[in-house]
Amino acid sequence: MSSLTLEMPAPRLAWPAWREHGFAIGVAIALHAGLAYVLLHLAHQAPLPTPLTTVLTTELISLPAPVIQPPAPVVAEPAVAPPPAEAPVEAPAPEQADLAFKRAEQAREEQALRLQRERQQRRAEAQRQERLAREEAARQAQLEAQQLAEARRLEAERVAAANAAAAAARAEAQAASRQYLPIAKQAPDYPAKALERKIEGECTVAYTVNAAGRVEDPQVVGNCHPFFVKPSLAAARTFRYQPRVVNGQAVAVANVKNTFSYRIE
Template sequence: MNSLTFQQQEPRGNAANWREHGLALGMAAALHLGLGVVLFNLSSGTPMAPAVAAVIKTQLLSLPAPVQQPALATPVEPAPAPAPAPVTKAAKVEQADLAFKRVEQQRQQQARRIERERQQRLRDEQVRHEREQQRQAQQEQQRLAAAQRAENQRQAAADAEAQAAASRQYLPIAKEAPDYPARALDRRIEGECTVAYTVNAQGRVENPQVVGNCHPLFVKPSLAAARTFRYQPRVVDGQAVAVANVKNTFTYRIQ
């Protein structure tokens, strides 16, 4: 019998090992089959048929690469928390002082804020009061101005009415200018002379007198001219009455 010797080789890889193993197994199976046929023929005494060449078919198989399992992470235990330091009596006193100071600061800040708000309210109230006083003063000035205008208008209307009434009461009918004094004319003297008199119920001038400053040369002609005036007498309740203190000013100008 023939002997088969197998040599063990160093493993090279999973796929290469499978191919080599498959090839070796196929060859071994074919040799054993051929050897069995030969022994069977020899034992039966029958002539051996010509040996048929054995054909070995091999097929390469590609196996997937083995999946590597991820390494499990080793859980990390948390570090133990440091034990709190014991609080001493001095630390407690210091913390209490700090807390008291914070409360006192907050109280002072609130007091200052309240005082600022109060001062601001006082300033706002003062501004409003001053504005109100100004507004009232302006209104009072406007009222006084309107009242003064109304009074002026009333007085003007009354004066106009009085003048109109007076002119209706003793309207002049005839007035003649006085003669210019010859001496004043020669001396180139000019001036004015006012005469006051009474208009009686007949419209004639009574008791004429010079009032104010009057040049002596103008007194006589002024009084003489006033006596010649004639008026429409004043009538009250249908009766003619005298009017006193009627004035007339004579002007002397050289042309």
């Protein structure tokens, strides 16, 4: 047989509802009372003073009509075509990238080789030009040396020839003077007519000295006064010479000249 046991709760102290909200009710009453006091205080304040009236005076002014500029013609701007859309650049495949890299490397190597060949060609050309310049300078120096040597040789030959000619002339003069030296020369008589007229002058006679040393065929050469021709020829015929001997034989000497001078002292 079951049994039920009932337990009664302990009694709690309960407050009325108006006591729990009393504080809020008091605050609301205080706010309403303050608001009523402010409204009542404002209602009893003095009235605001009447604002002063300001009088405005206006005057009508006529202005000239504004000049209306004609509207500027509107130039239609040419339609600009939109730029073509760039095709999307596809990323190169690894094989294409390697191929492009190899081609770039090959191009750089070819350019380097070309530059090296050009430098070698320029160096070879410079060396060739320098060699040609040296050869030309050597050729010019050799030519100048040859010309100088030739000039010296010609000068030496000319001097030698001149010396030989002078020696031959001296020897001939010595031989001539030694071989047909005059032995006897008689001065001509002064013409009386020339002496009376006080005429002076010179007369040259050319003749041949024969193997015997005598004068043959005297002739007057050059300018000679007529007064002096006869006495000059007569005096020349009286000359005696030592004959010239060649190889042991006496020979004649042609074109021997003698000049007679006629002076009044």
